[in-house]
Amino acid sequence: MIKFLKLYEKIGIFILIVLASVVLSIMSPHFLQVRTLLSIAAQGTYAAIIGFGMTLALTMKAFDLSVDAVLALTSVFVAIFIPMVGVPLAIVFSLLIAASVGMVNGLIVTKLGVNPLITTLAMMTIIRGIALLVVGGRQVIITDPDRVFRVIGTGRIFGIPNQIYIMLLLFAIFFIMLYHTPFGRHISAVGSNESAARISGLRVDLIKIAVFMLVSFTAGVVGIIRTSQSLIGIPTMAPDFVLVVLTVAILGGTSLAGGKGNLWGTLFAGIFISMIYYGLNLLGVQIFYQIFSVGLVLLFALFVDGIRTRYLAIAKAKGIKM
Template sequence: MVKFLKLYEKIGIFILIVLASIFLAIVSPNFRNLDTILGIIMQGSYGAIIAFGMTYAITSGGLDLSVEAVMGLTSVIIAMLIPTMGFVGAILIAITASCFVGLINGLLITKMDVNPFITTLAMQAILRGASLLITGGRQIVISQKEFMSIGATELFHIPTPIVYMVVLFIIFYIILNMTTFGRHVAATGSNEQAAKMSGLNVSLIKIIVYILVAFSASIVGVIRTSQTLIGIPTMAPGFTLNVLTIAILGGTSLAGGKGNLIGTLFAGIFISMIYYGLNLLYVQIFYQMLAVGITLLFALFIDGLRNRYLNVARIKGIRV
């Protein structure tokens, strides 16, 4: 069992993707063409990008449930500002505002010592409410067509969201695995008290992490708004759950201290494959929610098993 779990930790998500690919290739002739595959990856990129940020939060021993509301806030701010400032300025302000939300999350969690789960859940409600208030509950149509160049175009035949995902993946990966900051994030999540005793400024580290999560959510908010040209205050309801599922399925342990961004990347694509597969079967959209819930439970189950078995192995002195 320990061996299986160790193996799963390394290649589990790839096996899932291979199995899903085989299944899709059999049931859908379309799946065998490149555009379909790129489409699936693009659909997966939204969740994956935010899950990069979420991976940081979980690695630091926390969680951020406010991401979908940050997307909505970004969308609304852009739609409101675009007529006066043009899309570049609007995007910059929207992203800055989102980072500010992350800063508030981080300050509440570290300085007021509130539970991250509840703090970010409250922030979710506050942002949703504020976004709806700003727009009076309406969606705002954006008339600047050139804004579409951000998220609805292709670069060398590759949809831009995929390009953003790859670029952000590289940046997030390098920061987490090769910089002192990344090391400090893992140390904080691994044992906060030990990190403090080693002289780390744990509060600052966590605040930056929550800013990173909000930043990644804001990026996806920009992309989605650019594709639809509508400012939607209630953008992507329930998406936070997808993001969590992707991060945990990717192998980032909820216990903290161990972030796996490669896993997150591929888990994002895997979730998208599930959606695609369910669409092929012409099932109701409700089944997609069901599927995400089941996937999350499965991921948690594996995470729990891993923690338990590794613990037992340690106590029994088995070398893993």
């Protein structure tokens, strides 16, 4: 059983993708075309990118529920900044704002001692409120005469949508950060045993703040990609998206128990969710079914994670080496 669970941890998400591919290729003759596959991958980037950030947070045994609000806040601010300071600076500023929300999250968690769940739950409402306040509840249309901004989300290089490159770039950065730097090991250390990490001299508070900033940063990136596609700053953008992000991270094999992140899994889980959406579109059902099915996938992923944690605990108690 333990072997099976270990194996599942590594390749579970691939099995799911293969199963989904078989089903989808039976459902639709168009599924196995390069164009379709690319668009599925491109749709999967949103959840995957924020999923990278969330994976770090879960590794540290924390959560961030404020990501969809940060996404909307970034969308609003980039739309406001573009006419004022031009595209490149607008992107930098709005990403800074996104990251600073993460900093506030981190400060509340570390300095006020409020638990991450409640903090980010409250921040979700607060940030959404601020996004609406900034623009008075309206949407901000972006005029993009030089077509600079829209390239980010709609352009292609060698026929592959830009956002896939952005995702891969962020994946590489997060991968190296989590698995090949002291910072990454520190995140795992805080996640597996916070007090031990504290005693061994890690600056736990700083690490936490940094991780919350990174999560918000990834949310900001997705906010910019999606805004460049719609060319509208939307304060109500992506409601409930946090569910998808958490699902992707947990389905990818990152355990709620903390200490271990699986970025590969997150990447592919993003694509898997996108495949589900594609399948639901084929069926022509209403949008509510999307949320419903993601919720079911989340419960399934939690179920598996729960079983895994329990068996690993039993194995540890029995002294089986893993």
